[in-house]
Amino acid sequence: MLLEALSKYPYEGLSKELLSLGMSWVVMYSDLTPDAEDIANALEGALNSLEDKIKVNTSKMGRNDRQSFDKVIKAWFNQSAPETYGELFELVIRETAELIRRGVIDPQRSLSRVKIDKNGTYLGVEFKGEMAILPAILKQPEYYERQSGFLIPTTGQKAQIRLDPLWFSLMAVGFFISFAGFIGGKYYLMTKPGVKAFWPYEVEDVIEHGLIPLTEAGISARIFLSTEELYEMKLAMRLAETNTLVPPEIYPVVLHLISLEGQVYTEIKTLQLDLSELSGYLQRYVENIEKLKISGLQILVETKEEGATVYKYPLWALVDIAEKEISRGISGDNEMLAYIFVKDLYRAVNSGNKRLIEDAVFRLFRQGRALLEGSARASGELKRVLRVFMWKEHMGVLV
Template identity: 70%
Template sequence: MSWVVMEAGLEPDKEELIEALEGALNSLESRTRINTSKIGRNDRNSFNDVLQAWFNRSTPETYGELFELVIRETIKLLKEDKIDPSASLSTIKTDKNGTYLGVVYKEKQAILPAILKQPEYYEYQSSFLKPTTARKAQIRMDPLWFSFMALGFFTSFAGFISGKYYLITKPGIEGFWPYEVEDIIEHGILPLTSAGASGRISLTTEELYEMKLAMKLAEEEKNIIDEVYPVTLHVISLEGQSYTELKTIQLNLIELNNYITEYVKKIRASKVGSMSLLVELKEGGATVKKYPLWALVDIAEKEVWKGVKGDEEMLAYIFVKDLYRAINSGKKDIIQDSIFRLFRQGRALLEGSSRGSGEFRKVMRTFMWEEHLGVLL
């Protein structure tokens, strides 16, 4: 609904509503091409009859295709005066069987798809002294409300990676004025989710996810306005037969964005003689060049995936986590202390008997150049 507020204000007429939906879909079109999971059997069975009745269309293969289909076909219904937006948007009901959004169209309402329904809900919502006997969690919608849900999915979609959905939302966005909503969507949510999806950034730890997200934003020279934060990251996965929210994390990248954006600018402007401050590594048989901090974060992520064996330590992850905390403090002296500590530990790694992979040692040799120290500071 934020897209409509951005384009047409708080009281849109039918034509403005159509333009807003079309404009939103055009803006989000690249996201409709991102891979999503196949529609589950239960959802497929429930949508077959509804889509045939509403649009004379069959259920597509994936959730992304389903959401795009619903938006495009609903726009056609609005243009052909087959659905009354005023009646739809002013009709909201609840009873013991759930919530109903909009009108009954062609004698059908669609059930909210499993990946959008609050994943922690069971069959019944909970209420005080009635843990499993409150109102049903079921949500039913008409085509227009379904379109809003679909636009919300594409707006918040930060990737489908290793069987997990990543969604980034702004809590309380409905409380902002239209011009503020536009800033939050266009200069906040969309760049964040685009960076997450294009970088295929998955969650190992919160520190690494935020570092990699901030790095991708810096690479793409995207500036996020401070007012966007905090945002919420939702990680959703199909566990058994049910979509489950595995993690819900509050993200605030203000300090990381500022620091890493300056880091990228200074690295691009710095050289050691004729050499750039980049580290060369082998990936899949090819030689790639990376910013030293990027390479260190990648190694830290590998350590987390691999885990610790015997007396090994996750040294790269310890280094990154320490620096992450220092940057987020926003205090120069804490950042300086962290960097000097990292360099002392790095020297011990290179000159002592600490165990570290050849790749880690190579990265640290470049990382600890005096010129790179200057960039970090």
């Protein structure tokens, strides 16, 4: 039933990836042919399992979406539409699960109905005379950017997708699985293209052991994209410090960065992420420093954050400085030293070549010594971090 329904979805791109994730959640809870009770249980399970992510702030709906959804939500559930997209998705999932459990919505009938005509695409069946439009944060990034031929207008056909409560719920569950934060006015979504290839036996690895810990790491550490190297480093650092292991076979995953540009949600960046090498390296880094702490040697950097004193691993502190360098831009010979080293280490680690890692570390130590002992100008913060970073014991941890 689910495979057939997904095969009928006429577009590729982000919306299909989210729909695939929503259906994958149902498969994970049951199998490829779930009955109504299985689907209701899966939707309710999503609300419970993804509760922390559901509570994270999202943007307010635009005027057009708000007006449209206010009408639909009143007809479907006799309620007013909430203010934000996250609240809207949560409401639709919860109420749809209840309607399925009461026998008001027939999942088999809904999932077997896909209609395409000159007025657009219709997924499912009208419920109480209404269908919902695909929300702007999911439709506009592909439609306006032509990311994958999604909804390219053709003569006589309207570029519009409408969904019934079940299709909408599955898309919403996929959104919450992929949601890695709403940071700096930008949505971070992580997906696994082709996830249906893992149905039914391996899908739990992709969802429970892959996308959810990755996205939760992004949310909890509020990791934003300055450069690809720093984003991946900080994500892998968060996994390492929380001792979270993501199976290497989960990678690559795709990061979608979506921003409201003017009046339109635009996918401003799409990246493939593979943290398998970085995560392994940083896990060992953390473990080795913790072993030194047990023996009585503290290799931590004291720093200030919002007026409070905090202690960080030296590499963590250097990555923070690199991020500051990126935000300031280049304004001197030594301004990008931290970023250059982090970038070199990132490339060396991802190569899997221990010799390249050693070369990158020794190069920084040479440059750092020249900086500390010479007359070149550098920030006091960078010098303080380098003094700890360049301890012999820390070099042993790095290589």
